[in-house]
Every structure is written in structure tokens, then in C-alpha cells.
Amino acid sequence: MSLDGERRAYGDGVSTDDEQVLDAFARHLELQRNLSRHTIRAYLGDVTSLLDQLHEAGVALRDLDLNQLRTWLVGQQRRGMARSTLARRVAAVRTFCTWAARAGHMGSDVGARLRSPRPDRHLPVVLGVDDAASLLELARERAADGDDPVQVRDWAALELLYATGVRVGELVGTDVGDADLGERTLRVTGKGDKQRMVPFGVPAGRALAAWLEQSRPRLVRPGTGAALFLGVRGGRLDPRTLRGVLHRLAAEAGVHDLAPHGLRHSAATHLLAGGSDLRTVQEVLGHASLATTQRYTHVTPERLRAAYTQAHPRA
Template sequence: MGSVEGAEAVLEAFGRHLRLQRNLSPHTVRAYLGDVTSLLAHLQQHDVALTDLDLTVLRSWLVGQQRRGMSRSTLARRVAAVRTFCTWAARAGHLSTDVGARLRSPRPDRHLPVVLGVEDAAGLLGTAEERARDDDPVHLRDWAALELLYATGVRVSELVGIDVDDLDDAERTVRVRGKGDKERVVPFGLPALRAVTAWRERGRPRLGNPASGPALFLGARGGRLDPRTLRGVLHRLTAVAGVHDLAPHGLRHTAATHLLAGGSDLRTVQEVLGHSSLATTQRYTHVTPERLRAAYTQAHPRA
């Protein structure tokens, strides 16, 4: 598509657009830039200038991604990234038309997310609490973080972004900044409050330093907790607890599933999770046949 320097300049300008005008999260910006970098490398490999990008080239790039074993969800994200890029590139004068507008996204995978049962979730959190009894500040933090993650169903990026003042102990709610910097208020229960209180009173003061700032959860050096650290913690604790291994997003899936199984309606769960579309929340309606049968028996006059 031209020189490497030219590609870097385009990527840098696109990144500024995503951050400043689209107000996307750092994680999404990194993902989109990675996707567009892959497309630009494809253009360079086939000696195609960016100005000559068309739907055929876009489709050939996607076919190559699919052959490399990319999942449908990853391909769908790449299509979204490239569509956004093409729209921006057309407006910025890099393309004569928005060639990505007609690019279709692959249908998402239909497999259901892995979730823990209620007893396994309790066992995992019990393991975290047991480990925190040594009063090690890191163990107190891990216990509090997992309790709050499960209690609220927030994304791990949202959890590490929580500040101390975002918590309202009296109301047992937390203010969360989600995708697109949208704020929502999410309730949590007494077990999470107990764990977070122990962390704030006995753990955070020992990890904090003058440069820690307002972050609720801190890393070992006193800065804001890195999501990768929490992922490692969760993988280790699932092994110790003897439950299915899962990432923090799996704990979010678990929370959503348990809310629905407990009787929450889809709209409430949508608000708690911060989904912009109810269709996303409907992924969690894979509740047990027993609950489906009970709801049918209660509601249908011929049951």
C-alpha cells in the first residue's frame, strides 16, 4: 500500500480518531488497530495501494484470516474494525468511496459461554476468602476483586477502572464506566461489601503509595491493577478450588446466568451488564430445562 512510514501515519491518524472522536476504550483501540494493521499488511503483500482497496480485496483478506483458523467472533470484530476504518479513510481522503460499507460480517458462533454452577462459584470465592485469611494484602485484594466481579458482572476492564469513591457502601452500589465511557450504577451484595471493606481497611493501605491515585484495586507496586494480573489470579484459583477453568469474562457470564436463573428479567440484566443491545443479553437465556419447565408450567393454561 506504499511505504511502511505511510502505513504507520495512517494507523496513527486512525488511532487518534478512535480515541478522541469515537471515544473507544484503550482495549478496543488496540484491537481495531491490530485488525487494520493486518489488512494493511495484506495490501502490502499483494502490492495493492490503499487507494485501490475494494470489496474483492477485503473479502480475500477475510478468507485468509478464516483459513488461519480465526473464530467467527474474531472475524466479526475484524469486519467491524475494517468497516470503521473504511468509513474514516473515505472521509479523510484516503479512499474515494466507503468500500467497507457492503462488507458482511460472519454469523457469530452459536456456542454458549462456559459458566460455573452456583456451588462451584461459591467454592471458588470460598477458596479466595480462605487464602485471604493470612491477611496478605495481595490475597485480600484478589478476594475482594473476585467477589465484586461476580457480584456485579462487570467487565474486567471496568473492574480495574473503579475508583474508591465510586463505591456507595450504604446503598451497596458501584458506579462503573463502560464502553464508550458510558456510566451505569450496579448493585452488589453483602459478601462483596465484606470482602471490599477488608481490602480497603487492611490491604490497600499496605500496597498503596503517594502515586497510587484513586484506584480501588492496586497492583503489587501500588499502581492501578492490570487486568492481566487478575486473569492469572483467576486461573490459579480455579485450579486450587477444583472448578472449571475460566477467565474473568467467564465470571461475568456466570453472574449473568445466575441472575436470570434466579428470576431477573432480561432488561434488568441488560442494565447491570451494560449491554447496548438486548440481543447480546439474550445469549444468557440458556437456562436449565428445569427452569424452562417450571416457567412453562406456571404460565401456560394447558400445562
């Protein structure tokens, strides 16, 4: 992954010297930290915000201190930014300060003491099992009604999103060779370029077979690569296309509106409700830490009561 073709104007408040620092920081994130293109772009925007404020205050990067960092963070809060965004901005600036201190652009790592706001505990929309079935049945019916390969693609993609719990970016990044219909497994590349195998069930296998055997060949164009899911022009499917498809289908099916990440959360919730343990869900979702899985999922009152009744000696 290279960002060389995506260098941008960092902002009116960023000097030429700071632009060079940001470019070097971007290379560090790409080559040493192996972060995704999306994360690098977000981190650069976050650090640019800080440098803009320093420029307005007449403060050089080398003179940055903790009070100025806190002033910048308070300003972000007053703009009404979500806590999740603030937490990411703090993470970006901490990473930047650590790198800048080691690279000699700052005298010390002043960001190490910057505390992140507590993240929101709001859970994304979760579909019930019946609603998830209704949504996917609608996608199947639309694929069966017409002779449109795009409808079959959408059906297969949504079945896999729910069956595997993968991120939409992971799904559209897969190639044909990553799917094993015989074993019903999908190899995905997650954060940090870490690969994992995730299983899927018979319904998703049926949809994927229909897509690969009947519909995908109809969207292949000269120069089409090995992407598992294709757009109408033969290139790799854009995740924004799937988001739009899901919003439209949810409205038509009469279920809660949700994004692809909502299907991921629904899959995790349904795995837990069905008796899966957190470690298994962690492996399926590709979380590096079990704590992330614990924050990402929640235990239904019914499952909590059942587990208590089964396990506690005086239940």
C-alpha cells in the same frame, strides 16, 4: 486516554503514507468514537493486516475494492482464525473504510458491503451456584488464614466480579470513591465511557470493607492514586493479575477453570435462573442492546420449563 506514546511500527508492508493514515484513523477512534485503548489497538492491527496484503498485491488504498476485501477475509479464515476474531476484523475494516472514504483517502466506502461471518455460539464456562460459592469461600479462607493484604484484595475483587457481573477491566478501572459500602453499589465506567451503578450483596460488601479498612492502606505507596484495587507496588491493579489469581483458585477449589469473563457470565446466568428479567440483566451488564444480552446469556431447561408451566394455559 491518549495513544501518542503507543504509536508502533505497523508492519514492513505499510508505507509512510499509510502510517499517517493509520495514525489519523487512531485519533478518530480515540477522539470521535471514544473507543477503549484495547479496541483501538486491535482495530489498528486488523487494518494493518489488510494494508500489508494490499502492499503485497501492489494495490493502492484508493484502489481498494470489494473483491480485494473478500480475498483478504478468506485469507484470514484459511489461517484458522476464530469466527469471533474474524467478526471483529470485519468490523474494524468496515469502520476504517467508512472513515477513509469520508476523509478522502478512498473514493467510496467499499467496506459497507463486506459481510461478517456468523459468530460462534459457544458459551463461556459457567460455574454452578455451588461451585461459585466454593471458589469464593476458598478466597475468603485464604484471606482469613494469613496476614497478607494481597489475599484480602483477591477475595474482595473476586466477590465483586461475581456479585456485580462487571468486566475485569471495569473493575480495575474503579476508584475508591466509586464504591458505596452503605448503599452497596459500585459505579463503573463501561464501553464508550458510559457509567452505570451496579449493586452488590452482603458477602461482597464484607470483603470490600475488609480490603478498604485493613489491607488497602498497607499497599499504598508514595504516588498511589485513588484506584480501588492496588498491585503489590501500589499502582492500579493489572487485570492480568486477577486472571492468574482466578485460574489458580479454580484449580485449587476443584471447579472448572475460567477467566474473569466466566464469572461475569456466571453472574448473568444465575440472575436469570433466580427470576431476573433480561432488561435487568442488561442494565447490570451494561449492554447497549438487549440483543447482546440475549446472545450473552442462556436460559436453563429448568427455568424454561417452569416459565412455560406457569404461563401457558395448556401446560
